[in-house]
Amino acid sequence: xxxxxxxxxxxxxxxxxxxxxxxxxxxDGVPFCVPVDLPxxxxxxxxxxxxxxxxxxxxxxxxxxxxxxxxGLVGHSMGAKVALALARRSEDGEPGLTGLTDLxxxxxxxxxxxxxxxxxxxxxxxxxxxxxxxxRREARAFVTANVGQxxxxxxxxxxxxxxxxxxxxxxxxxxxxxxxxxWGRWIGVLRTPAxxxxxxxxxxxxxxxxxxxxxxxxxxxxxxxxxxxxxxxxLERPAILAERLRAHFGDRPGQADPDAPAVPPxxxxxxxxxxxxxxxxxxxGARAAPDDPAYRPTALDPVELAILRAAMGRVVPVPxxxxxxxxxxxxxxxxxxxxxxxxxxxxxxxxxxxxRTLDAAARAAHGRPFVILGGNDQDTLLTLCERxxxxxxxxxxxxxxxxxxxxxxxxxxxxxxxxxxxxxxxxARIGFSGIGAGGDRDGEIADGLPGFRAVGLDSPxxxxxxxxxxxxxx
Amino acid sequence: MNLEGMRAYREDESVDAVVxxxxxxxxxxxxxxAAAGLKVVALEAGPNFTPERFAFDETLADEIYWxxxxxxxxxxxxxxxxxxxxxxxxxxxxxxxxxxPRADARDLRLHTESGMGVDWPLAYEDLRPFYERVERxxxxxxxxxxxxxxxxxxxxxxxxxxxxxxxxxxxCEARGIRWAxxxxxxxxxxFQSEDGPRRNACINCxxxxxxxxxxxxxxxxxTYLPFAVSRxxxxxxxxxxxxxxxxxxxxxxxxxxxxxxxxxxxxxGTVFLCAGAVETPRLLLHLGLANSSxxxxxxxxxxxxxxxxxxxPNAVRMNRGYPSSLITEDFIRPGADFAGGYxxxxxxxxxxxxxxxxxxxxxxxxxxxxDYLDRYNHIAGIGINGETLPxxxxxxxxxxxxxxxxxxxxxxxxxxxxNENRLNAHATAVMRGLWEEAGAEDIWVLERxxxxxxxxxxxxxxxxxxxxxxxRSFDIDNLWICDGSTFPSSxxxxxxxxxxxxxxxxxxxxxxxxx
Ligand SMILES: Cc1cc2nc3c(=O)[nH]c(=O)nc-3n(C[C@H](O)[C@H](O)[C@H](O)COP(=O)(O)OP(=O)(O)OC[C@H]3O[C@@H](n4cnc5c(N)ncnc54)[C@H](O)[C@@H]3O)c2cc1C
Ligand code: SF4
Numbered sequence: 006x007x008x009x010x011x012x013x014x015x016x017x018x019x020x021x022x023x024x025x026x027x028x029x030x031x032x033d034g035v036p037f038c039v040p041v042d043l044p045x046x047x048x049x050x051x052x053x054x055x056x057x058x059x060x061x062x063x064x065x066x067x068x069x070x071x072x073x074x075x076x077g078l079v080g081h082s083m084g085a086k087v088a089l090a091l092a093r094r095s096e097d098g099e100p101g102l103t104g105l106t107d108l109x110x111x112x113x114x115x116x117x118x119x120x121x122x123x124x125x126x127x128x129x130x131x132x133x134x135x136x137x138x139x140x141r142r143e144a145r146a147f148v149t150a151n152v153g154q155x156x157x158x159x160x161x162x163x164x165x166x167x168x169x170x171x172x173x174x175x176x177x178x179x180x181x182x183x184x185x186x187x188w189g190r191w192i193g194v195l196r197t198p199a200x201x202x203x204x205x206x207x208x209x210x211x212x213x214x215x216x217x218x219x220x221x222x223x224x225x226x227x228x229x230x231x232x233x234x235x236x237x238x239x240l241e242r243p244a245i246l247a248e249r250l251r252a253h254f255g256d257r258p259g260q261a262d263p264d265a266p267a268v269p270p271x272x273x274x275x276x277x278x279x280x281x282x283x284x285x286x287x288x289x290g291a292r293a294a295p296d297d298p299a300y301r302p303t304a305l306d307p308v309e310l311a312i313l314r315a316a317m318g319r320v321v322p323v324p325x326x327x328x329x330x331x332x333x334x335x336x337x338x339x340x341x342x343x344x345x346x347x348x349x350x351x352x353x354x355x356x357x358x359x360x361r362t363l364d365a366a367a368r369a370a371h372g373r374p375f376v377i378l379g380g381n382d383q384d385t386l387l388t389l390c391e392r393x394x395x396x397x398x399x400x401x402x403x404x405x406x407x408x409x410x411x412x413x414x415x416x417x418x419x420x421x422x423x424x425x426x427x428x429x430x431x432x433a434r435i436g437f438s439g440i441g442a443g444g445d446r447d448g449e450i451a452d453g454l455p456g457f458r459a460v461g462l463d464s465p466x467x468x469x470x471x472x473x474x475x476x477x478x479x
Numbered sequence: 480m481n482l483e484g485m486r487a488y489r490e491d492e493s494v495d496a497v498v499x500x501x502x503x504x505x506x507x508x509x510x511x512x513a514a515a516g517l518k519v520v521a522l523e524a525g526p527n528f529t530p531e532r533f534a535f536d537e538t539l540a541d542e543i544y545w546x547x548x549x550x551x552x553x554x555x556x557x558x559x560x561x562x563x564x565x566x567x568x569x570x571x572x573x574x575x576x577x578x579x580p581r582a583d584a585r586d587l588r589l590h591t592e593s594g595m596g597v598d599w600p601l602a603y604e605d606l607r608p609f610y611e612r613v614e615r616x617x618x619x620x621x622x623x624x625x626x627x628x629x630x631x632x633x634x635x636x637x638x639x640x641x642x643x644x645x646x647x648x649x650x651c652e653a654r655g656i657r658w659a660x661x662x663x664x665x666x667x668x669x670f671q672s673e674d675g676p677r678r679n680a681c682i683n684c685x686x687x688x689x690x691x692x693x694x695x696x697x698x699x700x701x702t703y704l705p706f707a708v709s710r711x712x713x714x715x716x717x718x719x720x721x722x723x724x725x726x727x728x729x730x731x732x733x734x735x736x737x738x739x740x741x742x743x744x745x746x747x748g749t750v751f752l753c754a755g756a757v758e759t760p761r762l763l764l765h766l767g768l769a770n771s772s773x774x775x776x777x778x779x780x781x782x783x784x785x786x787x788x789x790x791x792p793n794a795v796r797m798n799r800g801y802p803s804s805l806i807t808e809d810f811i812r813p814g815a816d817f818a819g820g821y822x823x824x825x826x827x828x829x830x831x832x833x834x835x836x837x838x839x840x841x842x843x844x845x846x847x848x849x850d851y852l853d854r855y856n857h858i859a860g861i862g863i864n865g866e867t868l869p870x871x872x873x874x875x876x877x878x879x880x881x882x883x884x885x886x887x888x889x890x891x892x893x894x895x896x897x898n899e900n901r902l903n904a905h906a907t908a909v910m911r912g913l914w915e916e917a918g919a920e921d922i923w924v925l926e927r928x929x930x931x932x933x934x935x936x937x938x939x940x941x942x943x944x945x946x947x948x949x950x951r952s953f954d955i956d957n958l959w960i961c962d963g964s965t966f967p968s969s970x971x972x973x974x975x976x977x978x979x980x981x982x983x984x985x986x987x988x989x990x991x992x993x994x
Contacts, residue, residue: 284534320844343545343560347552347878347890384845391842418838422848426834427538435855437830439798442535442684443692449481449529449676450694450701456682460641460800462793469796474853 008254009077009106013068014040015084017112017237018179019147019168021047024081027160028239031247036077036254041067043084045175047167055178057186061090069101077107079250081239082210083179085113086188089222093192107257108199108223109250112210112236115218116192117308119184121209126180134173144168151236153206160240189308192222193301198257199226202249204234204241217364217374221311224299225259264325265295265430272433272470280441280455280468289429289440296327304336304353305360312360315376319383321421323431328424332356335420346412349405358404359413363387365402366395390414436472438465480568480700482527486711493746494518495994497734498753499720499762502570503978504962505753506699506707507613511986513710517994520713520745521704522736524754525566527716528573528700533690537831540689543573547888549757550878554894557781557928561688561832564755564931568716569700571755572975574688577664577696578803579619579976580822581610581628583811586866586970593818595898596868597967600939600948609980614662617697617979618670618678621662627808638667638681641800643825643859646791648805650917661806661824664697664976675705685798685827718743721886723750723766723958730957737884749957749989751950753982756964760875760934761889769935769952774945776875776934779891780969783865783903784929786826786836787910788858789919795859797827810863810909811971817901819866821971823910826860833858840925854921861913863906864929867969868898875934893928930974935964949988950981961985 012032014025022040029038042049043060054063064087068076080088088108095105132143148164149155156164201219203212212230220226229249234241268276275281276289302310313329321328336353349355366386367375375383389395393411397403405413425431432440443454458466465471488494495517498505505521513519528543545564551557565571584603589596613619614634621633637660640648644661651658665687670678678694678701687696694701704714715738722735724744733746752759760776763769805825812820828836830852837843837851872894877887895903907924914922938944941953946965952958961982963974970977 282534284532284539285536288534288536288539320838321848322845323849340541341546341548341560342541343547343564344549344551344558344562346556347550347892351548351880387844391844415839415842418842418844418848419835421844422834422838422852423538423831426830426852427536431852432830435830435852437798437855438796439685439829440535442682442686446692449531450679451530451692452679454679454682454684454693456684457799458683460639460683462642462645462795465794465796472853472856475856 008036009073009075010036011071011073011076012036012038012079013064013076014038014079015043015064015081015087016040016046017082017084018176019171020081021167021170023047023163023167024239027243028246031243032250039067039071043087045172045178047170050170050172055175055183057086057090057183057188060087061094064091065094065102072101073104075104075106077109078105079109079111080113081111082236083114083184085110086116089116089192089195090188092195092197096195096197105197107253108195108197109202109253110199110219111202111238111246112204112207113201113215113219114184114210115214116188116222117218118187119209120214120218121184130177130180133176140169141165152241153204153233153235154241156240164240189306194222194224194299194307196224196299198259199223200249200253201226201228202238202246203228203230204236204238205230205232206235210236213373213377216377217311218308221307225257227253227258259298263295263298265293266323266326266428268293268429269433272429275441275468275470276429278441279444282443282445285440292428293430296330300327300330302330302333304333305357309357309360311376312364313356315383316360316363316387316417317421319380319387320418321425323425326425326428328421331424332420348409349412355413355416359410361402362397362404362410363390365397369397369401387414433470434473436470436475438469441468480527480529480704482708482714485708486713488518488520488713490743490745493748494520495747496749496751497522497745497747498751499734500570500753500755500758500962501568501699501704501714502565502753502755502962503572503699503975504982505570505751506703507979507982508751508961508986509712510703510707510710511983512989513707513712515990518711519707520715520747522718522720522734522745523568523714523716524719525568525716527568528690530690530692530694533686533692535684535686535689535692537689537829540574543567543690547882550880550888550890552890553873553892555928557891557893559757563929564757568704568714569698572698573690573700575698575975576687576803578824578973579614579662579664580806580808580972582606582970582972582977583808585812586819586968586972589819589968595818599967600937605984606977606980609983610976612983613976613979616673617664617702618666619662619664620667622659626657626659627811633662635667635670637661638663638665638801638804639683640804641683641797641827642793642795643797643827643861644805646795646859646917647825647861647913650913651807653916654913656807656809658805658807661804663801663804665801666695672702673706674709676701681801683800685800685802685829687802688832689829719884720754720762721765721884723768729955731955749959749994751959751961753962755962756931756934757875757889757891759960759962759964761877763935764877765886769945769954769958771954772942772945774936774943777871778869778933778936779873779875779893780867780869780933780966781893781928782867782930782932782969783821783895783899783906784862784927785903785907786860786862786925786927787907787914787922788860788925789914789917789922790854790857791859791917791919792857794856796856797859798829800827802827810906813905815901815905817898817905818868819898819902819971821863821865821902821906823861823863826862828860830855836925840927841923861910863910864971864973865902865906866971868896869933869936869968870896930963932963932966932969932974935960936967937965938967950985959985959989
């Protein structure tokens with residue numbers, strides 16, 4: 006596939022359409038960049054409507070005016086959240102927005118509330134409508150604090166000017182509400198191929214935040230961290246950004262069909278044989294079907310689903326099987342297993358609280374989200390759960406105490422293994438012959454089912470499968 | 480089961496009896512009362528299945544479990560759902576293991592013997608004729624000479640010993656422990672159910688807990704219930720009872736139930752509550768009825784049901800064969816530092832049950848879990864069913880959480896006391912010893928609680944019991960309870976055969992009054 010015709014470029018808080026000039030030059034019209042001033046910024050400083058939805062409407066109008074057949078959305082920081090909202094509308098088939106081919110998210114503000122420390126937010130709110138001198142000083146401090154290496158003087162001056170051009174009300178609205186709006190569930194999981202870029206020197210929206218809060222919303226994405234860059238990649242390294250875009254258009258993520266655990270041919274033949282009844286064959290077939298990478302969770306939100314995927318990957322480490330999505334579907338169906346530990350809240354709530362607690366524990370212990378930790382560190386935290394030793398104070402985001410985390414982890418292990426062992430690849434792996442004890446028969450009570458003739462030790466029948474580790478030869 | 484051509488009663492007609500629940504407690508008496516010519520309507524919360532649904536798969540069998548949520552607390556929280564609670568026409572017998580030892584006579588007078596627990600208000604000899612009737616009617620297979628009861632003869636020859644049973648037999652032999660082919664309510668030969676279907680001999684498929692496809696296992700839907708329907712009983716499925724209407728004299732006049740989203744009422748002369756040891760007390764507590772003793776919900780019991788697992792060099796393939804085909808009752812009175820005792824059975828389980836045990840009970844996860852599951856075909860288990868004494872702290876109450884119908888969920892608090900802990904330690908050592916004797920490697924212990932028992936105890940005195948020795952409420956004379964909830968103590972034996980025997984006994988007592 007080739008480039009989109011047009012890239013609509015949405016700037017960061019305090020930026021403007023001008024922030025994209027150097028990228029546009031580097032791309033040289035392929036694709037053509039259409040930078041947009043968001044309401045309250047740049048030439049649109051006089052326009053109001055600062056919520057994410059209003060900003061998205063503003064951009065949607067621009068897209069409709071140009072009516073491109075194929076377009077990409079490039080969103081930087083604040084602009085990324087607007088781009089994500091538009092992508093959801095596009096994927097939902099909104100007229101005029103349907104040609105979306107790519108999402109480029111640069112140091113993006115995620116669908117869920119932006120993880121910015123309260124003091125920093127308070128400070129930014131304090132000076133934006135102060136006296137001109139303070140404003141100029143602080144605007145420069147803002148720009149310099151957000152880059153890895155100093156910009157050259159002219160670029161820095163233009164960036165400072167952009168900050169000062171912004172309507173203080175727009176600036177304040179983003180910090181107080183737009184950036185805190187929770188669009189996580191509504192945006193859900195997008196199918197559009199995405200490139201997630203982060204600067205290695207970005208404080209709040211660097212690679213960890215992108216992995217934990219952005220990536221879970223994008224079924225087909227590639228994450229790239231650019232060394233030495235802060236929060237303002239389009240200003241800091243436009244040439245590298247252009248290069249990354251071209252690489253993305255040349256090789257979009259998620260083009261291959263999804264994988265699923267393989268069912269060995271001999272076991273597949275048993276499933277197809279008349280020893281297996283149709284209802285079971287159909288169920289095994291459904292369980293063997295590949296999982297949709299863009300599965301949209303309903304009991305959990307996408308960020309929680311990602312934490313669950315990471316934990317599931319440690320509990321039942323089998324590739325290409327999305328046990329987390331299967332569990333979410335079960336939790337959402339409300340079909341419980343008939344009981345729960347009375348110490349825990351209802352199943353879906355318990356899962357949400359526990360996953361958030363696990364993530365908080367990772368942040369407390371390692372300063373990083375659970376999803377990005379190495380397997381050994383993840384295992385260490387899960388082992389603490391198992392021993393009822395995982396304690397995270399409320400103020401650090403702990404929602405369940407150590408005893409409850411132990412109960413939850415017991416439930417998780419059981420849920421994981423039950424889902425895995427329902428899969429025909431699992432049954433094949435352990436050499437389970439039970440599925441072949443009876444096929445279809447008419448009538449309420451079956452006549453003449455084969456069952457097992459010999460049931461004692463060391464008397465397998467010729468057709469019975471063997472466990473994978475024992476080899477297929479008999 | 481096939482309900483075509485079933486007799487139908489009008490709701491405004493006052494039938495002789497409404498039976499709530501069609502499991503082990505309900506079905507035998509529905510059959511007996513119908514056979515006596517009474518007008519009987521059975522109301523069952525679960526759906527009506529036919530064995531055609533049963534598909535040799537654990538996940539697909541979820542539909543036969545009671546999945547309305549219960550809250551489990553206490554120091555030994557018990558799992559419900561697939562662990563012990565079924566639903567549907569036939570109740571928990573759709574998925575039960577059909578392992579049917581009789582109660583040991585000594586267990587019924589445990590207090591006299593040991594000063595602990597309680598005595599039952601009836602003796603083994605009161606139960607024996609009913610045990611025999613049930614065993615004959617169901618077609619119980621078992622040892623032709625039962626080592627612990629010379630007088631006992633099972634109607635059918637035993638089902639074949641599977642891998643775990645062979646291992647346990649050898650180990651018992653080596654340690655001088657007596658063993659026998661287990662009594663199983665599974666027909667080892669083709670069997671014509673009286674006024675019911677022809678049931679095919681067990682095919683050794685190993686899926687008893689998921690529903691028997693060929694009628695070999697005695698679930699109520701292929702035994703007592705077809706008989707009941709043939710004698711004029713009506714069974715209404717998906718009918719959840721949530722109210723009892725009473726006249727000015729306090730006697731019950733009708734039963735209120737919800738079916739197809741609508742409340743309906745059936746007028747009746749007598750009600751038999753047979754909804755199991757969780758739903759029966761829950762309903763009574765919900766309605767505030769039959770509880771002048773304050774005993775409803777009290778003395779909840781689950782059996783000590785610890786299992787020991789091990790890995791063998793042999794191809795055990797424990798999924799094959801009737802799962803619990805060997806028994807020893809040598810430890811019903813081990814003469815140790817605790818009252819009562821336990822029986823031991825051999826165990827084979829299907830993969831999800833096994834994986835659940837390994838993940839929950841053994842605490843495995845990650846590669847060790849996958850590696851252990853790989854050994855499935857070489858693993859065999861052994862387990863007990865052990866006495867649990869009634870205890871004040873073990874109680875069923877209504878939680879503040881509501882279910883989808885707006886009824887408060889049951890909260891069950893359960894924990895072992897000293898006697899259970901001692902029994903458990905003894906049994907664990909014995910089972911470990913047997914598995915070591917048998918050459919098992921990688922032996923581990925699964926702590927487990929099984930069955931739902933107690934909460935509406937029977938007794939002779941209305942100030943300390945909910946029902947009399949026949950099962951009749953002390954407070955409301957046309958309300959009877961007939962299910963696992965009336966047990967004053969747990970007994971070492973698995974409960975269902977005794978529940979069925981008591982069910983027939985209640986029916987006879989009711990009929991003897993001239994109904
Ligand atoms: C996996 C498993 C294996 C078992 N194996 C054995 C075994 O090998 N041997 C043994 O002796 N026992 C075994 N049991 C236990 C045995 O099945 C039960 O003890 C027995 O069935 C209990 O009988 P009951 O009448 O008390 O309740 P149930 O058989 O559970 O019947 C209660 C019925 O009432 C219905 N009901 C509940 N509430 C309402 C309401 N409000 N309105 C209408 N209907 C309602 C339910 O849907 C259910 O059908 C096993 C249980 C399980 C789960
Ligand atoms: S093992 Fe026998 S009794 Fe059990 S389900 Fe299979 S056929 Fe039925």
